[in-house]
Amino acid sequence: MAEQRRPGANGAAVPEHVLVVFPGYHRSWAAWIAQCLERHGHRATLQRWDPPREVALEDSLGDLLLASGRVLLVLNDWFFELGPRPPGEWNDALRGFVAAHADRFAAVNLTNRPLLPATAVLEPASLWALSEEAAEERLLRRLGLEPLTRPRALPDRIRYPDERCEIWGEVPRRNPRFTGRDDLLGELHQRLADAERGAAACTLVGMSGIGKTQLAAEYAHRFSTDYDLVWWVNSDDRTIQRDRLGELAVELGLRIGSEPGERIRAVRNALRRGEPYANWLLVFDGWDDIDGVTALLPQGTGHVLVTSRNRGWSEHTDVLEIPTFVRAESTGYLMRRAPHITAREADEVAAEFGDVPLPLVQAASWLGESGMEVDEYLRMVRERRLSTVDEPVTGEGFPQSSLTSWAILLNRLRRSQPQAIDVLGLCTSFAPGRIPLGLIRAYPRAELPEELRWMSADLPAWTRALDTLVNYSVLTRETRGPLAAEAGPHQESVHMHRLVHDIVSKLTGDNGGDLHRRAVRTLLAEADPGNPADSRNWPRYAELLPHLQPSGALESRQPRVQELVLNCLRYCTRSGEYSGGLELAQQVRERWSRFMDPIDQPMLDLATQEGNMLRNRGRFRELYELHRGVLKQLRAAPRHNEIGELVSKSAIASGLRSLGRYQEAYDLQREVLDGNERLLGQDQPPTLVARHNLAVTLRMLGRYAEALDLDLETLARGESVLRARHINTLHSGNAVTHSLRLLGRYREALARQEPVVRLHVQVLGPQHPQTLEARSQLAMCRRREGGPGPDVGPAMAALLDQLIQLHGREHYRTLSFITNYGNFLREHGDLSQARDLIDEAEAGYRSLLGPAHPVATGMLSNTGLVMQAAGERAEALSMFESALAGLTATLGPDHPWVLGCALNAAGARNLNGRIEDAVELSRDTLRRVRHTLGHEHPLTLSCQVALAADLRAAHEQEEAGKLEEDALLALTRSLGAQHPHTISARQRVRPYWDFEAYLG
Incomplete structure (x- = not known):
């Protein structure tokens, strides 16, 4: 087929030119349309269009005709909100000006919702739900352009906008009312595109309520065609952040275990290599705590976007300060949400709220839903301002007037929709951010207070109340997982902005607070999987953990809730979240000590978990002192708790061993083993652990042959009772190898450790802390055995890097391997690096011990x-x-x-x-x-x-x-x-x- 051309001045054929006019949120479609035209030999110019309200629509449309060629409008139902203008003004312009220049205008339609009646003059070609090939053909046909038989090959293909990224991870739903910010989005896109390879990271910084999250979500949607992978990480809570980032490992098909640190390292390595995706975007939303940021922040071929209130990010990434709306953005948004208000009234409301997006959203929702006149609304805000609250909720410059606006909304809801107030009170008893409200539907038999039982029994009332809060922009709906659109009510979650949470909590005071917190505690306890040792349950524990404190679970006297708290601590220990877990344990201790005896069983269980995390953090003296105090209290109690004493003695022995008091540790650990064998039997898990720990102590005493005998016995019993793949049995396998190697039986140690490491990798994954310990043992076996095999030096260097990523350089396990690697380097002639490493380890141990x-x-x-x-x-x-x-x-x-x-x-x-x-x-x-x-x-x-x-x-x-x-x-x-x-x-x-x- 011949290519259509119009003749130039000299008679030669020239390409057609098309001006592609689009609102900012359709940039991806406009770019794809321009690509299609260029592939078929035509020229295209992109024109973002948001005509100001004060300019007559005919004049703005006339400006478009200054360009040569056709004007192609990229339409959906929201296109006609540009300005914004009443539908009548658009219909008049379409019937008059556009109809008079119908040969210059054309359109494509991207929605299945109805457009304005007069849009018919544009004869829009619908691209809704078409394949890429069909959409391209329809686009060219609408413009009267013949396709080339062999379209041109362009260097960078733009993905068809209806094609979702290969991986699209929980990005918030696109806000159809998102307004303005086009210049900011363009600057952000340019900064990431222009950054050096491996350092394309930008942080959106600004006060709460300024719209950082909305801007990040709009960027992800608007520029999704640039990426093969987009992954959203809620970062308000460190535990949830790590768990969410680790979930990406599964999506990437990485064969690793469930330990979060291991998954994170695998994800970062895959992103750094650009395998399997080189074009990726990771969004960390609400990342304010930047301690340890280098262990989480990805680098590589893709882009990282962070939202934060912390300006300290300038030391780690490029920073883009997010200002308030410009006035035109404020008034445009208000007039779209509340079409009955004038431009002058919108300007007055925008000034009242300082152009800050979050309070403007609430004001627009109120005006739009209520239909109230602006003068009356502003009078209510101004008259009640001084009587509402004395001080702003935050010190971030949040307008005081917005507090009054929220108070007005809450008072209206109390009169017209009291059930919505109940739902709102329930939400403020969770932590801000993602709130798993679906728990109410998932556990209908939960013992909710009588006043709240309607939530699980009356689904229509529940839906109405939730819809009301969403309509007033108090909450936004969220669902998790790939089938989000099909999620039932029991899977539903909502998002409550931190600032909205603070404001509503302050304005509602404690009215019904105890009732709501008790309900939330009950639901959290019902949702407890009950087995924190199973890594498949870790995502659920990560979801529940942030809500313990705001729900009052830490102060609860209910045994079921206390068990939930302990299980969350056990999850922290098992998953390696030692810092967060230790902080939680100390908070729990402070609260439980007010009403619980130190030797009550929950307090003893708490001490065990706190001690485990102290040891794993290298805080040995605190571990020793904690359990020495517990043992003293147990011995002073009127009732003898021999099992409790054995648990504390075992922890004390661990502390003594780490403090270098080996003989005392041995004597106490021997007593623990004898007691466990007498009270529990030889094959119970606590007895197996006690026997293992006694062998560890014997190794510290240099009694290697005795240690080996105990290790072999523990391994045999573990394989029989717990089975070979249990984590404790694997640990025993490591111990046997260690004893063999210290006895100089190097060949036997190496032969044993190679399958032990393989089993660790299969069961726990290659980066689990215990797997790294097993791999360290294997490296030492290879070094001592001295025979041919893998080059020990590079393997030790790589393993040291992994230990540093997991623990940091000052951790006792890292220092141990730094010592071993330094000795290896000295032995093989690298004296300079050996000196540095040995000096570092010596200073580290002296400081630690x-x-x-x-x-x-x-x-x-x-x-x-x-x-x-x-x-x-x-x-x-x-x-x-x-x-x-x-x-x-x-x-x-x-x-x-x-x-x-x-x-x-x-x-x-x-x-x-x-x-x-x-x-x-x-x-x-x-x-x-x-x-x-x-x-x-x-x-x-x-x-x-x-x-x-x-x-x-x-x-x-x-x-x-x-x-x-x-x-x-x-x-x-x-x-x-x-x-x-x-x-x-x-x-x-x-x-x-x-x-x-x-x-x-």
Whole structure:
């Protein structure tokens, strides 16, 4: 088919030109239409159009005709609200001016709702619900343009607007009344497009009620064709934020477990790589707490949009300050919502509310719903302003007049729709933001107060009340999940802006508050899945947790509600939300202590969860003091609670172990195990945990063979009782490997740990904290075994990065691996980085534990090894002697750590010319290590090789030769002829011992 052209001045054919006129919210359609025209050889110009009310409509339409070619209007029913103008004015313009220039105007229609009658003059081509191919054909036919047989290929294809992104994650419904802000949206789009790759992040900053969330939602809808993935993350609450971000892992098809930290890391890695989607947009709504922001903020090929009141975001992202409406936006919005008011009246209302969007929305809703005249409305606002409340609700410059406006609305609802006030009171007993009101329908048998039972029994009344609040813009409806449009009432949730929540709470006071809070507590308790250990329940707990405090659940005396609170704490422990969980636990303790005895069972359960989180945060002294106080109270009680005492003793033993008081910890843990076996039996979970902890303590004491026996027993019983894939059984598998490795059985340890890690990854995912612990153990097995296999260095470097992301650099588990990696680097020649890492770990442990702690003392030996490798012999000797003296004083002369330090100190004495002292120390060390670890342990054989070297330096060749020969035979027999230890001994390289920092 021939391409249609109009002749130019010289007779040559030239392309048609089309001016595509659109309201801002149809930018994506206009861009797609322009692309279609360009593909078929024509020119298109985009013209955003929002004609001012004060300009006659014929004049604004006439301005469009100044462009050459056809004018294509992109229509829907809201198009005719532009201005805004009464329908009659549009009909007159269409019948008159447009009809007179019908050859210049054309239109496409994007809605199935009826348009103004006179729109017929435009003969709009409907693109509603068409495929892309059909829409393109209809567009060209309406403009009288012949399609090219082979359309041009354009470099960047614009997605057809009716094609949803591949992943569209809970973006709020588009607000059909969104007005103005086009310049802001354009600037935001430009900033993100122009940002450097990997750093395209912008934060919308402004006071509450300024419209940040609405602007972010409109951006996501308006520019959705730019992205393959759009994901919305409610960020008011850190727990919900992390859970929501982690949910994206499932949508991306990432094969990981359910632990939030693990999911977040997997998501961030996928986004950074741009796999499977390079064009993505993540929106973090309401992110005010920016502590730890770098662990969550994604980087990569896509865009990040944040809304916040916190101006500290300027240190992390580009910042766009959101101002109030310009007056034209304010008046336009008011006149659309309340068509009966004039431009002058709209201007007066806008001035009264300072052009702040949120109070303008409420004012427009009131005027539109009530039909009240503006003079009367403003008189009510102004007369009641001083008598409503004395101070603004917030210190953010929110207009005082808006409080009066809200008071007027509430008074009207009390008279005309009291049930809506009940629903509103119920909402203020939840936290602001997303409110799961569907719980009322989901749990109809919940024991609601009699005055509120209509909510679950009378669905029409419930719907009317909710519709009223939505119509007055007090609430907006939300639904979760991919089938949101089909969600039933039991799945429904609403969104209540934080500022609306504050205002309504202040104005309603405590009128019915106790009643509503009791109802919410009851519903939350009914919604408790009851098993926080099951990761499938974690999203529900993340949803319930923010509402505990505002509902009064933390103060409740109802056992069912108290169990909900404890289960939320258990969820925090299991999911790794230690900071938020610890803060919650302390809030609960402060409230429960007012009416509950410290030794009541809920308080004991609370202490257990608080202690777990203190330990996981590395706050060992607080853990110890907390449970020491609990044990004291239990012992003073008139009734003996032996199980309670055993639980507290176990926590105290854990604290003692971490504080370096190993023998005390052992004695107490032995008592715990004996008590559990006597009272509960050998196979109950608490007994298995007690046996595991006793083995941990034995390892700290250097009694590795005894620890292995207990570990093997615990593993066998766990596999029988809990099964092989239970998290505690997996933990026992790690423990067995650790004991084997400390016993020098490196090959056996490696053979065991490889399947243990595979099972961890299958069950918990590759980034779960316990999986990282198992992978750390595997890395050390490979290092000690010394045979061919994966390159240990890069694997350790990658694992260290993951530990830092999970725990931070100052956490005790991270410090442990920093130590191990630093020792590895020193051993393989990277002395500079090794020194940095060992110095960092030594300082970290000294700060965390104090300088006298055995681990902090043992780190001196690692520092000495770095100094010795750098040629600083005297300084190294001083470090070794300090470590030896300190550990001997705290652990006794026969502990393996002490013997390792003695090995290093003897070598340093030799290097510094103190041969006799070296021989004396080496001889004593060999005697002790044989007694402690046996004759063929690698440390024993290293001490034997070292003594031979010292004897040789003292010219006692015969004894040296005999010792060396025996050691080489034993090393070959136990480790193999090609093991690095054996080769080094054969080459007469002085053996050394590096300290593995370990807190159990």
